[in-house]
Amino acid sequence: MKLKYIPGGICAPTGFTAGATHCGVRPNKKKNDLAIILSDRNADCVSAGLYTTNRVKAAPVQLDMETGRSGHCRAICVNSGIANACTPYGMERALEMQQAAAEALGIPADEVLVGSTGIIGKELNINRIREGIDVVAHNLEHTEDASNEVAHAILTTDTFKKELACRFQVGGRTVTLGGISKGSGMVHPNMGTTLTYLTTDLAITSTMLRQVLKEVCDVTFNRVSIDGEMSTNDSLIILANGLADNEIIDRECRDLDLFREALLDICTRFARMIAKDGEGAKHLVTCTVHGASTEEEAVALAKSVIQSTLTKTAVFANDANWGRIMVAMGYSNIPFNPEHVRIDFVSEAGEITVCRNGVGVDIDEDYASEILGEDEIEIRITIDNGNASATCWGCDITYDYIKLNGNYRK
Template sequence: MKKIEGGVCAATGFRAAALHCGVKTGSPQEKNDLALIVSACPAATAATFTNNRVKAAPIYVCMEHLENGVAQAIVANSGNANACAPEGMENARRMAAAAAKVTGIEEDRVLVGSTGVIGQRLNIEAIEGSMEALAAKLSDSAEASVEANRAIMTTDLVEKTAAVEFDCGGKTCHMGGIAKGSGMIHPNMGTMLCFVTTDCAIDPSLLRTALQDVVERTFNRISVDGDTSTNDTCVVMANGMAGNQLIDWKDEAYHTFYAALEEVCLTLAKKMAADGEGASKLICCTVKNSRAEEYAERLAKAVIASSLVKAAMFGEDANWGRVLCAMGYSKAPFRPEYVTIGFSSAAGAVTVCEHGEGLDFDEDLAKKVLSEKEISIDIDIHEGDDQATAFGCDLTYDYVRINGDYRT
């Protein structure tokens, strides 16, 4: 497996397009806000959605359209979440219908995604009026994928894209994805919006199994601010155009496919954590030697989600007591008296706690370690053989500034 360029257009048979249609009044004319991704043929498709009890209309439409595990296109907008909005379901269906009309694809094979402000009516007329022009721009170029990525961004500062090439049964396959997510990130499924495409042939039920498991190990291990969105959607489309033998059981080919999906999703998840609203640092917390991976994950997520830990990382303060405190309320079993905690980065490493007690350490070295853009919190609980890593970001003054006037 090797990393390549191309995003959602890296896989054979997939095209993308984007443009500005004016979903949100007053948005910059140069900002793309409508994206379309189309497969040349129907594709096995799986998706995961938010566990928030308040779900946006596009999610319900996607659930309806994915009952048979097949889709061929995704249309998505930024600027309006179409969640808790007047005429929400009607407008989500109109969005799918408009894309179906201009692409010649059956309406129930079009998936819908939206992100932005909650509670306001979606400007469906602007979307419908731009759909023909959007379809005319469809391209399989890497730039088309980048433009589609930009179209689903809201407060994101950087594009989030990934792609890999891998061998499956003697055939060269490709997989790529784009994602958006910067705030309201504490997923219980996947992330804000994530679209992955592949030309590998795989049975829909196995695709669903792989996605659900990979999501648990990647997107569900990131947190920016502890808020789970109403619109979280992660979709994987597999059109089989690479010509490999259909993956229909968990053989070597399945595990190769799984590794590719995990690589793409982990790359996107880390980019989301690093691009958290107002963030200046990526925080990676690894808990090792746990009795179970589930416990290690729970501990790591509690640490990277702690507002006090996040604030300490912003202040470059090696306040390890906040780390141990967060572990203590995670409800994961461990023995505090066995715990070792350290911080590391490109600037070096420092151990600050051993056997659950503080050590005398070099504060200047610790500050230097925590001054880097990517910081690791390394925790050893000396109880078993399992481990897990979770990803987050620091908490800065800018987070409040960005979210204080997000709606207006």
Template sequence: MEIQFIEGGVCAPKGFWAGGVHCGIRKNREKKDLALIYSEKECTAAGVYTQNKVKGAPVTVTQQHLANGKAQAVLCNSGNANTCNADGEFIANSMCQAAAKTLNIDPQKIIIGSTGVIGQPLPLQPIVNAMDQLKSSLQTGAQGSDAAAQAIMTTDTKKKEAAVSFLIGGKPCCIGGICKGSGMIHPNMATMLCFMTSDAAISGEMIKKAVKEVTDDTFNMVSVDGDTSTNDTFTLMANGLAGNPEITGPGKDYDDFKAGLMAVCRRLAREMAADGEGATKLLECHVSGAPEKQTAVKVSKAVITSSLLKAAMFGADANWGRILCAVGYADAQFDIGKVGVTLGSAKGTIEVCKNGSGVEFSEEKAKQILLEDEIHIDISMDQGGGEATAWGCDLTYDYVKINGDYRT
């Protein structure tokens, strides 16, 4: 199957509109803080959420709304997480009601999201007052997706959106998405916030299956700082306007849909890792030859979450012992004496460890490789067919600066 990346983000699929405005939650009037995504037709929908015991009110409300597998719109604010607030669910439901009235749809068909500071009351009136303006901001195409992507950003330095087109049953189909996430990223389900759209026709059962399988191999493999957010939410809405035969079970059509979803999520996951708070480098750790996949998952995650390794990558220091140390404390059974490590980037590759021991290498060449802004850490375990890839970023002085005064 040929998958082509295209413009348009969440508005690339047929029948989707998006927009964003500044409503007054954020002090900076130049920054949008309220986003809306709308489908002309009711969608099958599914989501996965944070596994943190502390959950934002929007997570609870969205879980309730998607219990029947149906949705038609996404409403999301930035600047305030609406978490740990006594009136949080009331505010989240009231936001849905205000949007539903403006769009003339059922409030239960709205996915709600919030991101920002935890434990601060979220004012409702600015959001309610902005609904007509927000509806007027809705556009199809790239401009609509761009506005929504900007409106959900917090400490992100760049918007994150992607879309693909491909064929299902001879019909052109699209999947698009926007996401935000820069800090408090160590998801055990998806990313901090990610909203996906598709015009493919797919059943509720199969969309749930696709969401779970794809997020496990993409957003579940990202870590910026080891902190799992309270508001992590990943949702996918599919309205069927592409006109393909509905995907109701396993087979080629499902595999093609999943491949398209995987392509978008993989790109967004990489962009999120690269945009980690204060980050200067994207780290990609690929583990091969593990006894089974789960071991590869644990090892790759252990490496990209190591603070010592992340700091070494910031300094372009080929301190491979920190990599092997992280491999060694991964919660899995394997023979460390068979493990090898190779470092790579656009400047080439260099082997630094073989059979669990160091090998001679040029420190100068290693330095040049590690000065690039995308670093590849390849770990060969030579003990089976399991493999996995995880993404992270370096740990810099700016990460502490950003989080030292986040609330101000």
């Protein structure tokens, strides 16, 4: 399929507007902390969402899980700076935020989803939220700048915005898919990750939209781990308003396959961005396992490696300490024969085999360090259990991770 990446982010698809402002949730007045995404009121917008499986869920997540059951939401209102989690009035504040957005946008409250990200345990100042909503709702735009502002507004410890849009053909119609994402720390998701908001003008039923979102999430966002911590606020939401005017997708078909392919591509890119932007990280670490019995076993092995603190520190030091990888594989609870393991390190600087048949091989340590010195590296593992493979993404751990999280509330 021909997929073309374009500017515009969440505002690239037909019929979507957005905007952001600083309302005072965050003390830094130069940083926007409130944003709204809205589909055209005249469109039949459908929605789907996936959320954290942490038993401790923030109020906005709990509210969205209930509101989103209808599959017919058209707006998202989100703040950064405070997570609205674990507070006495969390649900009350989330409902007030939803109602304020609905009134300002002139749509029913049950068509509005809300989101929050930031410090857990602090009370959300709903009066500032209301004031900010009124400002944003009257200044929504269908522009590249508007998407850019929203992409920045949802960031917390991220070092760069995560914003993408692409175009492709479905049934002879041009379809656009856009999105923004945030995620840098407390990333170890299941069924969703960080905050990721996607928009598309594809015509599709909410049932099929959720099915494809779940499939894609499982092989992209759910294969990222930065620090082994699962957030209370993880949300992955997509809005589809049908304004591309393609024949509505309501079953498995070629058109659904085309959308699935586009969604997989854009979500893979977001997953890699999140891993690369791990708090304090210097390396994006890709781990690919070949030769597993099943894809699930390959995922478990790869995740065990990218989650290994000792492996992370070795990568930080550009140290080809493959023994730590073997150890991480060994406690994954996946059966394999250590004597049949091969490990390679790969980057733009080259590739090197460091372990063959479960034992180390003589290597040029300086060359190995050069390979591991690149910003993006791959740990390639081969076992002999079968023909399945899988890729997961993570990062190294540095001194800056401790500094950032040690001073997070200061």
